[in-house]
Amino acid sequence: WANIGLLQYQQGEFAAAVKAYQEAAKLEPSFAPHHRNLADAYARVGRRGEARQAYAECLNLLKQSLEVNAKDAEVLSQLAVVEAKLERRTDAERHAAEAVALAPADARVRYRQAVAPALNGTTDAALAALQEAIRLGYSRDEARADDDLTALRGRREYARLMRTGD
Numbered sequence: 001w002a003n004i005g006l007l008q009y010q011q012g013e014f015a016a017a018v019k020a021y022q023e024a025a026k027l028e029p030s031f032a033p034h035h036r037n038l039a040d041a042y043a044r045v046g047r048r049g050e051a052r053q054a055y056a057e058c059l060n061l062l063k064q065s066l067e068v069n070a071k072d073a074e075v076l077s078q079l080a081v082v083e084a085k086l087e088r089r090t091d092a093e094r095h096a097a098e099a100v101a102l103a104p105a106d107a108r109v110r111y112r113q114a115v116a117p118a119l120n121g122t123t124d125a126a127l128a129a130l131q132e133a134i135r136l137g138y139s140r141d142e143a144r145a146d147d148d149l150t151a152l153r154g155r156r157e158y159a160r161l162m163r164t165g166d
Helices: 002-010 014-027 032-044 048-068 073-085 089-102 107-119 123-135 140-145 147-152 156-162
Strands: none
Touching: 002 014, 002 032, 014 032, 032 048, 032 073, 048 073, 073 089, 073 107, 089 107, 107 123, 107 147, 123 140, 123 147, 123 156, 140 156
16 A cells, blocks of 8 residues: 555645555554655645644654664654654754764665755755765655655755756
């Protein structure tokens, strides 16, 4: 269901993506990314309250994962993004920094370090982290397609960074 939801989301079929992600979350209720994806789809169809609930569920699941391994950079970076979506800017910045300190050469961790400030409107920090993520091998195509970077799209630096080979 998660793959179907992803395809539908990428095609702009957000209502259908909601249904697919609901099914994914039912089948694997303890898998945090399903709840984040569901929340993103809810937000795209204007169901803000349900989006906040799904982000909160994702946040709780990520925190549970950190109780098992507090030094998991992947989980910390996911937590930072969800906190940014819940407008918990200070927590998001702290967890993104912790994740990068633990895994400075991980392109996905660096990418999420860009997403958190982009969601909060701190575009200079987001651009710097995005540049590092791409230098480490993060896909420009995935970055271009990510709604979470909307705040950067009007910036000249973003356009330069998204050009292949720069």
